Amino acid sequence: MNELSLLTQSIHDDVQFLTPQVTQCIDEIQLHHKSQSERRQRMPVLVCGNSGSGISTVMSRTAHQFELTSTGVVVLQRQDLAFYSPYQMLLHHYGFRPPDSARLGSSYDLPHYITKLLAMAEPEVIILDDFLNGVIEKKDISKHLAQWTNVANAIPKTSIIFGNPGRLTPTWLSGVPNYKSIYIDEWSLGPSFDLYLSQLSDLALTKYGLKMELQKFQSQLYQHSHGNTGNLIRHLRQLVINLMLNHQSDMTIIFAAKKLKELIEDNARIFYESAM
Amino acid sequence: MKALCDDESFSSLVMRDVFKAPVVHTFDDEIKDFTLEGDPDFDHTYTQSGFAAVYDRVKPHDCWIIPHTVSDFVCMQCLASSLKEYHALRFMKAWRQVAQPFCKSHNKLLDSFPARNSDLMNFLVQKPSSLRTTLPDSVLQMIACAAIKIYEDLIETMHFECPAAAQKRFSAFRFLLELFLHVQSDSGGIASFYMSAPRPRNSQWQPFSWQSSFQTGAVISNALERACAIIMFHAITSEASQISIAPIAARITGFGYHYPITPESIGSLSRLVMSEVNPAVTARLYSYSEILKCVAYQSFLGGFHHGKC
Numbered sequence: 001m002n003e004l005s006l007l008t009q010s011i012h013d014d015v016q017f018l019t020p021q022v023t024q025c026i027d028e029i030q031l032h033h034k035s036q037s038e039r040r041q042r043m044p045v046l047v048c049g050n051s052g053s054g055i056s057t058v059m060s061r062t063a064h065q066f067e068l069t070s071t072g073v074v075v076l077q078r079q080d081l082a083f084y085s086p087y088q089m090l091l092h093h094y095g096f097r098p099p100d101s102a103r104l105g106s107s108y109d110l111p112h113y114i115t116k117l118l119a120m121a122e123p124e125v126i127i128l129d130d131f132l133n134g135v136i137e138k139k140d141i142s143k144h145l146a147q148w149t150n151v152a153n154a155i156p157k158t159s160i161i162f163g164n165p166g167r168l169t170p171t172w173l174s175g176v177p178n179y180k181s182i183y184i185d186e187w188s189l190g191p192s193f194d195l196y197l198s199q200l201s202d203l204a205l206t207k208y209g210l211k212m213e214l215q216k217f218q219s220q221l222y223q224h225s226h227g228n229t230g231n232l233i234r235h236l237r238q239l240v241i242n243l244m245l246n247h248q249s250d251m252t253i254i255f256a257a258k259k260l261k262e263l264i265e266d267n268a269r270i271f272y273e274s275a276m
Numbered sequence: 277m278k279a280l281c282d283d284e285s286f287s288s289l290v291m292r293d294v295f296k297a298p299v300v301h302t303f304d305d306e307i308k309d310f311t312l313e314g315d316p317d318f319d320h321t322y323t324q325s326g327f328a329a330v331y332d333r334v335k336p337h338d339c340w341i342i343p344h345t346v347s348d349f350v351c352m353q354c355l356a357s358s359l360k361e362y363h364a365l366r367f368m369k370a371w372r373q374v375a376q377p378f379c380k381s382h383n384k385l386l387d388s389f390p391a392r393n394s395d396l397m398n399f400l401v402q403k404p405s406s407l408r409t410t411l412p413d414s415v416l417q418m419i420a421c422a423a424i425k426i427y428e429d430l431i432e433t434m435h436f437e438c439p440a441a442a443q444k445r446f447s448a449f450r451f452l453l454e455l456f457l458h459v460q461s462d463s464g465g466i467a468s469f470y471m472s473a474p475r476p477r478n479s480q481w482q483p484f485s486w487q488s489s490f491q492t493g494a495v496i497s498n499a500l501e502r503a504c505a506i507i508m509f510h511a512i513t514s515e516a517s518q519i520s521i522a523p524i525a526a527r528i529t530g531f532g533y534h535y536p537i538t539p540e541s542i543g544s545l546s547r548l549v550m551s552e553v554n555p556a557v558t559a560r561l562y563s564y565s566e567i568l569k570c571v572a573y574q575s576f577l578g579g580f581h582h583g584k585c
Contacts, residue, residue, distance in 0.1 A: 071361045095292060095364045097395040113400035120356040120400075121363070 011240050014207055017199055018061070019229050020192055021184050022054040028182050029062050033125070033159045044152050044160035049184030052230020055163040058184065059129040062161060072124030082134040086147040087114050089128075094121060108143065110150040118155045126151075129163035149178065187227040194218060200236060210243055210251070217256035224259060231260075238263035245270040287344070288367035291394065340374045340450060342495045347405070348398075349386040349499060351379035355399060365396055375427060375453065375506070377499035378420045385420045385499040407500040409472035415527045416500065419471070422524055423503035426510040441567065448564040449509060454490035455561075456505035456542075457497045461551045465493055466542065467505035471533050475501070486554045512539045512576035513568045539572040543579025 029045055047055050059075075066073045076089050084092060087107065091098055094117060135144055152160050187193045197214035204210040214221060214236075225232035242263050243255060258266070342349065349371045358366040370376045377386055387404035407416070430449060434442035456467035459475075468475040475497070497505075507524065511517045518538070525537045535541065547553065561577060 093363060094359055096397055096400065098397050099395055116400045121359040
């Protein structure tokens with residue numbers, strides 16, 4: 001049973017590939033960073049798309065790419081600092097713990113010590129995934145945007161990259177023209193999706209000896225995932241586990257037709273039975 | 277965990293939250309590659325909170341340190357570099373040594389701030405304390421470079437001496453610096469006004485003995501005073517000092533600081549600014565003739581003995 005758990009974990013780790021949309025988005029960010037280097041002011045980049053479209057992957061890969069050549073990459077984690085304003089997050093990142101933290105959260109102006117911090121630290125890139133996580137009120141959103149805009153103006157040479165999952169077209173974006181947005185598209189049926197499935201099939205064959213030929217079941221998989229990469233990967237992981245638990249090496253239409261819920265239930269049942 | 281750095285002080289490490297609870301259990305592993313010997317921060321503060329066992333093991337020798345409660349000396353350029361590179365403030369051990377009022381990386385005198393708060397905001401909110409001088413940055417840099425060179429030469433000389441001789445030489449260095457920095461009189465030691473306005477009198481530092489007046493003066497003096505004292509040490513202990521110090525003397529005279537930096541004048545002024553000279557001080561000064569064998573030191577003693585400018 002323990003071996004099975006390890007195998008499941010390995011499947012979770014292995015079954016993932018950069019989608020062309022994610023690769024394109026990373027390239028676009030790099031291009032934007034390079035093309036803007038001569039400009040007086042870099043525009044903050046907003047990476048938008050549905051949850052599961054690959055925003056987090058874009059952010060982590062982009063951070064990794066920048067970190068290869070610079071120590072000035074500031075990766076902020078919103079989930080750890082849910083109630084922090086941009087100013088508070090920056091201070092916290094650099095180890096400062098201001099006593100008037102609450103006042104900072106509601107400030108529209110740029111305090112002089114933030115200016116000094118940014119002048120000393122000279123970050124080259126600031127990356128923040130899900131940058132409006134926990135910010136719900138319209139007033140708070142505008143406050144966050146005002147603070148980030150102040151920061152961007154104070155460090156014109158710094159690239160600021162935000163992830164904004166779950167909102168394909170944020171309504172507030174029309175009010176802040178100084179932001180560049182990049183959208184990560186969902187899948188559509190076609191050669192690109194076909195190629196991605198073929199890569200995943202190759203992986204399954206090499207790693208687990210499974211002859212899945214996912215391209216043949218493109219429409220079923222598209223239907224199950226609604227064209228979303230996150231949904232597709234979740235589905236395929238369960239599918240690989242299901243095939244292995246059923247001692248099948250070939251994929252059939254019966255397996256391809258199973259919905260995610262059915263796969264999870266089936267896998268859980270087999271797990272339970274083998275444990276008893 | 278953020279990477280350790282050999283020159284970083286222990287309290288700096290603690291303030292960066294490297295040691296998460298339970299501190300003591302993980303402590304030995306954390307300091308495995310970390311040099312605590314001679315770390316000024318590793319003082320009695322840590323004996324209060326479960327660090328006692330470790331403190332006993334790595335207890336430093338007396339390294340002539342400036343307590344956190346007095347002031348915090350930093351190189352702002354180094355702090356900026358540490359923010360850039362490590363995304364955290366890193367404070368170096370050397371910054372709290374009386375004998376090192378300079379930053380060797382940037383060839384400058386250290387900036388002084390009041391006692392450090394745990395929020396670290398004073399480095400963003402406050403300006404460094406004034407050096408009370410009209411000397412421009414270029415001259416201050418020249419002074420810093422001279423102090424660095426003198427200090428490094430001293431350490432190198434001691435390196436080639438037998439332990440007893442090296443110890444005696446450092447003892448002389450320390451005693452003479454303290455003589456130049458003391459708080460015994462209204463004006464303080466001569467290094468406290470040679471290149472700057474006199475140190476303001478602070479009733480908080482009223483000494484009760486000549487020893488405490490010497491030690492107190494050393495730890496409350498600013499970086500310029502300490503660098504000045506190091507240059508004076510060089511002036512009275514090296515035959516070639518007049519050549520190496522001449523450019524500094526020429527530059528500071530142009531800004532209204534007219535005292536000559538000669539062994540005799542340093543000796544006589546040192547004597548004049550002391551309200552009273554304890555025989556023990558004179559005895560100590562004469563005892564160093566043995567290790568500081570040079571004409572300059574004899575001239576200094578002559579000036580000190582006669583006390584005339």
